[in-house]
Amino acid sequence: MKNNSVAVVLLLLAAGVHSFGFDELTRYVDTHKEEYVQALREWVAVESDSSDITKRSELHRMMELVVEKLQHLGGKVEMVDIGMQELPDGSTVALPKVVTAEFGSNVSDVTVCVYGHVDVQPAQKEDGWSTDPYNLTDINGNLYGRGASDNKAPVLAWIHAVEAYQALKIDLPVNVKFIIEGMEETGSNGLAAMIEAQKDTFFSDVDYIIISDCGWLSSRPALTYGTRGNCYFLAEVEGPKQDLHSGVHGGTVIEPMTDLIGILDTMISPDGSILIPGIMDAVSAFSHDEWRFYQDIEFDMDSYRAKIGVDQLMYNNKTELLAHRWRYPTVSIHGIEGAFSAPGTKTVIPAKVTAKFSIRQVPDMDPAVVEKQVTDHLHSEFAKRKSPNKLKVRMVIGAKPWLADPKHPLYQAGKAAVKRAFNTEPDLIREGGTIPIARTFQDVTEKNIIMLPIGGFDDGLHSQNEKMSRYNYIEGTKLFIAYLHEVAQITKD
Missing domain, CATH: 3.40.630.10 (Zn peptidases)
Structure with a gap:
């Protein structure tokens, strides 16, 4: 040693x-x-x-x-x-x-x-x-x-x-x-x-x-x-036994896609704040030494914004932007499996849809704790909807x-x-x-x-x-x- x-x-x-x-x-x-x-x-x-x-x-x-x-x-x-x-x-x-x-x-x-x-x-x-x-x-x-x-x-x-x-x-x-x-x-x-x-x-x-x-x-x-680590989740909502025609059945069933989008919307606010209870509790404090590192870093926000092709970033100063990119957790929704995504105008009500989303976690967060926090939150929000559909949530990656x-x-x-x-x-x-x-x-x-x-x-x-x-x-x-x-x-x- x-x-x-x-x-x-x-x-x-x-x-x-x-x-x-x-x-x-x-x-x-x-x-x-x-x-x-x-x-x-x-x-x-x-x-x-x-x-x-x-x-x-x-x-x-x-x-x-x-x-x-x-x-x-x-x-x-x-x-x-x-x-x-x-x-x-x-x-x-x-x-x-x-x-x-x-x-x-x-x-x-x-x-x-x-x-x-x-x-x-x-x-x-x-x-x-x-x-x-x-x-x-x-x-x-x-x-x-x-x-x-x-x-x-x-x-x-x-x-x-x-x-x-x-x-x-x-x-x-x-x-x-x-x-x-x-x-x-x-x-x-x-x-x-x-x-x-x-x-x-x-x-x-x-x-x-x-x-x-x-x-x-x-x-x-x-x-x-x-x-950062990565907790990757699948959230599945299942309803009818098969896909349905929206003209024939729309308005008569509680649609799995509506339920799924509804509960996903409860995880993060428009300003990027994570709404899942407890998620931020274990995040380590932003120390003065770390703050000093960020001041010396070469990073041009305008160039970054232009490079990724957006008109506005979530934060308007370098330190806050980099801190949320590196040392704070984030929620990202990646896709919905089972949803109709091909070109055209198919009028389908999917019987089962699965959201794929991840939480990038940071010291001192524990993937096992994050898994429970996310699962409990989504089931709680789903229960509020009083939907007859079924929800399953599972974490498939828990990288620290x-x-x-x-x-x-x-x-x-x-x-x-x-x-x-x-x-x-x-x-x-x-x-x-x-x-x-x-x-x-x-x-x-x-x-x-x-x-x-x-x-x-x-x-x-x-x-x-x-x-x-x-x-x-x-x-x-x-x-x-x-x-x-x-x-x-x-x-x-």
């Missing part, structure tokens, strides 16, 4: 512990950047969509490519079997194996573990892409392709960082381990059990865990120290939030690495989304974690025309090279 002393780190940095060949390493990166782009092109070409069972062979091939890349560096590489995935029809299919790798085994050195994933969200040209999503396309310095930013380029950048040290015969300043999975986009099936099983073996000598599955908030580099201490030496090292690579100070930010594996790592391994992103604020993750800029990819590789040096300055007992 570490003697986690910020003072020690700062003293080492002030003393000028800088001579590790950074200029030589960055020149190496610059002379190999076309090779790096080609590597990303080859990885993007693999349709590693973890949600599509018909592409499972592609996902297995993707993991083999990861193995080849890591074996080329001479590390100790393994493919860990994490079992089978049960499908809705009861059949099973093999989960993609998790790839682990180890470089260096000096017991006196810090050991970091880099986590990443190489599966992607679904993508088709017909979805509105300007280019073939599986053919990396370079336009004005942006590399367009599904998975380019989330998360294939960051994984490759870490591999390139290790390779640069090796190619120049510069000793890695730390021991480096990798854990790369292929099911992140569908919930990291099997990974938590694998981490639990290997906490006393693979993870036993790991000091810190690094995750680069996130992005910057603006053009300024960022260090991420928190993510994650929060780190931005004053930890990991973040001091991050600041020093950003300063070295980009000659600027980083923003300290939180993520509004959910990265469940961070909390799993924290709870199971009890290791400290940093999120060190290189993705751009406009990369379009999960959307059409996802991209990674050449600048972020290449300069991000240099950032990772610098971080390996800076984190080595944290002393060990």
Whole structure:
């Protein structure tokens, strides 16, 4: 374990512990950047969509490519079997194996573990892409392709960082381990059990865990120290035994859709306030230190508003807007299954409709408590309607939030690495989304974690025309090279 002393780190940095060949390493990166782009092109070409069972062979091939890349560096590489995935029809299919790798085994050195994933969200040209999503396309310095930013380029950048040290015969300043999975986009099936099983073996000598599955908030580099959790619900209202014609039966039955919309409307007010009793009780207070972080963050509200295409935002100042994006819970209604949504004018009264909604929760909220609060509230509001229809509410995802201490030496090292690579100070930010594996790592391994992103604020993750800029990819590789040096300055007992 570490003697986690910020003072020690700062003293080492002030003393000028800088001579590790950074200029030589960055020149190496610059002379190999076309090779790096080609590597990303080859990885993007693999349709590693973890949600599509018909592409499972592609996902297995993707993991083999990861193995080849890591074996080329001479590390100790393994493919860990994490079992089978049960499908809705009861059949099973093999989960993609998790790839682990180890470089260096000096017991006196810090050991970091880099986590990443190489599966992607679904993508088709017909979805509105300007280019073939599986053919990396370079336009004005942006590399367009599904998975380019989330998360294939960051994984490759870490591999390139290790390779640069090796190619120049510069000793890695730390021991480096990798854990790369292929099911992140569908919930990291099997990974938590694998981490639990290997906490006393693979993870036993790991000091810190690094995750680069996130992005910057603006053009300024960022260090991420928190993510929200996600409680995802299904609320089903069932009435007649079959769909009905609104002309024949409208006015004679209490319609499930009307009930459902009525109770959904009781969860959130027009100004964004959550109306579910008790939801806000466990939310941690907004500390003065955190408030100060928000003042220094580079964020242009007008640009953000224009980018997402709205005339008005929920809040009119930066701090309040970012706080509600990152560190306060929110309710979002995502869709209604069973409702008529196809083109045309079908006059149907659906017999059964199911709302899909989520609550992004924050420290110190507990998903089990949120589940009870939501369920009790919806049943209470439904009872007030005195409807003969039936309501069922269930929570299908209960991912916990994650929060780190931005004053930890990991973040001091991050600041020093950003300063070295980009000659600027980083923003300290939180993520509004959910990265469940961070909390799993924290709870199971009890290791400290940093999120060190290189993705751009406009990369379009999960959307059409996802991209990674050449600048972020290449300069991000240099950032990772610098971080390996800076984190080595944290002393060990």
